Amino acid sequence: MARPQSDAALLEGVRAICHCLDQADDRQGYELDWRGRRFGRALGVALPATVEEVSRLVGYCGRHRIAIVAQGGNTGLCGGAVPTGDGRDRQLILSLRRMNRIRRIDPLTDSLIVEAGVLLQEVQQAADGADRLFPLSLGAEGSCTIGGNIATNAGGNAVLRYGNMRDLVLGLEVVLPSGEIWHGLRSLRKDNAGYDLKQLFIGSEGTLGIITAAALKLFPPLRQVDTALLALPSCEAALSLLKALQTREDVPLTAFELISAESVRLVGEQFPDKSFPLEPGHPAYVLVEAGWTGPCREDAFEQCLERVWGACGVVDAVVAKSDAQAAALWFWRESITEAQLRAGPHLKHDISLPIADIPEFVEQMDATLRSRFPGLRIVNFGHMGDGNLHYNLNAAPGVTADTLQAWQPEIERLIYDHVAERQGSFSAEHGIGQTKMDDLARYRSAVELNLMSVIKSSLDPEGLFNPGKIVGQRPFDTDGDEAF
Template identity: 45%
Template sequence: MVSDDSEKAEFLEERRGKFNGQGDAVILPSTVEEVQRVVRCCASHQRPIVPQGGNTGLCGGAVSRPGEVLINLRRLNRILDIDPINDTMTVQAGCVLANIQQAAIESGRHFSLSLGAEGTCQIGGNLSTNAGGINVLRYGNAREQVLGLQAVLPDGRLWNDLTELRKNNTGYDLKSLLIGAEGTLGIITAAVLKLHPKPQQIETAFVALRDLEASLELLTLARAKSGGALSGFELVPQMGVELAERHVPRCSNPLPGDHRWYVIMVYSGTGLELRTILENTLASSFEKGTVTDAVISSSEAQTAQIWGIREGLVEAQLQEGERYTYDVAVKVSQVPDFIHRASALAEQRMPGIRPYPFGHVGDGNIHLSLFQPPGYDPARFRSRLPEFDTLIFDLVHELKGSFSAEHGIGLLKIAEMTDYKDPVGLSMMRAIKQAIDPLNIMNPGKVVATQSACQTSSRQ
């Protein structure tokens, strides 16, 4: 148990300052049995529990409130087994993602999940949020990286399904329920993860595009010609490059010039002439006018420079002032349409607002920030958030997209669950929650609030 208030702060603080964590107790169990004991004790006193990993989540799912007990998994951080023939790794939930990636590399394998917070987030948190990241295009979300799971249920029982099987059709897929449940159905304590061959070649290019539509033309060609080697395709706006260069030390544009849109393309694999394939794709795109300029990295330093811009454009947002942020998904073919329409709607509603779309265009997941117009009163800007939420989420809904692509629901998007989710699906979720957690003590109020809480929180 962490009792010192200053030590508690790192577990209670929410990194974007949107929520004020105030849990009564912070507990750091070091064994699965300890997790079970704490959960049983909480269940017998009907004390709400908040599971927590690296606390990098962006929707307030790991935020605890008065009266709640926060259980952070960081001490359950052992890699239990690596089986290079079965291509699996069994890990405890508190393992930091970057350590898992490193352990895979050291045994000549590859673990594909990769995201900006990988030096801090834990695999338990990644699975609980069904994290996405930069390799979804090739390998899928976190859910697709899992064969088996172990979790402590809200009554303290241990559900132990650490199976290493690739075929196992024995009823409901319970692990898929816990993955993406954001800690509302139980505390994940361990998982069996899928590994892949370690790519012998990785080619990274920074590519300037004719326009936004050109991103889809290039994506389609790259997918057709790369023999399945295309693993990353990230959209970078000119404004992102400018902000990264302005606000983040050591960030510099690998391709200076007047270009509105760029993509970062990554090919990875073994035994293919990836560089030649990439060069050919870029050359034919250049001839067609889809691509206006490009650089293929020729050194680790240049690759770091390219990824520095991608990471820098996220970091730079924090320095640029007030903004609304959206993590949405649409069909890949609708990405340009969504970006154009969302930007136009926002600009009409608030002249001078600065749209800043970027992200995983290869899988249809766009991170859209809307920066306040220069000189606009910050308090007034903040007060207009609900208006812009409706504007953007209505558009996403019209396009049959998702109001939360990869970050989840947490406390942040509870209202959108009732506003945009299919009511039948939502009632099935409530029934599942009620069946597994009848006392409603496991991360209550997150993802599926009770009917009455939903009614009060739903936006008008």
């Protein structure tokens, strides 16, 4: 079919279906990723309000050969939700922000159905209003959307107890590249009627389908939550503490966060008005959280810590006595990312490892990087309870951004090779997007890559959805035409 000759004519067709932004100033916040490192010019920003509008829009874009980049809150760290290129290959951002209704909540079945543009914080609040818990918790929960959380298989602080986003989804509503709507919003706990299709779309970063709504799991609310910050002599001791707590039935862990001494120093430097509650300088700290759904003794948490204290080499600890004190302890974990941004040039590595390998990995990798790249600050922290580390690096004074950028390829190769040797992953919870496509090609087998390509080609043969992400297919290049 002949396509319109101008962007203006194409946008008129989009506006006939749904609200659309086409002025440069209006598009700007959608075209630039959250970290400010990836920019892609969009033809426009479509803002549909219903699944039917999404379906019509996908059909229109398919007929007129316009690629679609689905976007939620645009809080991702890998450039997966912004266009690629300078606009010559026409890519339309499809924002789900107007699809923001909570369609149904059912405490009896512990489920709720929400549209993709609902903020994570709003889902949490809706669950709380029904005396239930939606456990996904992220630093960006006030701005990230549930559709984006699903598309990237978000992790967060409570994976230790409740699992990743993949474990919290019961069903999905998805618009396919054909424009068809898959109505899979079933809230069933058991359904073995063929392939589990929803799992294809969870973590696919909008490359296979556009998630427009989801049926999510709810849980009993936590009646008591206890938080403690502990100082330990080593990462090995932190691992021992984790295992000791996990073997005790009287401590229902919800989080076990590792914080390195360098991370504490960095936060202290960038937030000088905050006082660290323990003696700084110990090799490792852990933030431990436990949550009870039923009655328990008020001192149960402290008594458990006392029982494992000596055996695990705990040096010092502070237990929160109020919600405000718990928030003050969490500040030292949740402010590390902001402290890194304030401190200047930095590199981020979102990795996962078998939990038992973490201490040795940290020891060996720290020594290797310090010997080969003097002037690096190793800011190591993360979700030790589920094996996910944010093994990040900041430039020390005197190391320029250009120097750090020049070091980056070798640093990443060292880290990711070491991770791969231990059967870990170079991408634990942030996805692939644009930034990690070369790593995917390097560290995944030919069999895995071929399976991904086959799935993409089967569902989206013309590369309509989110081109240049994960498998790297360009829009409409399978029929011999160049992308435009």
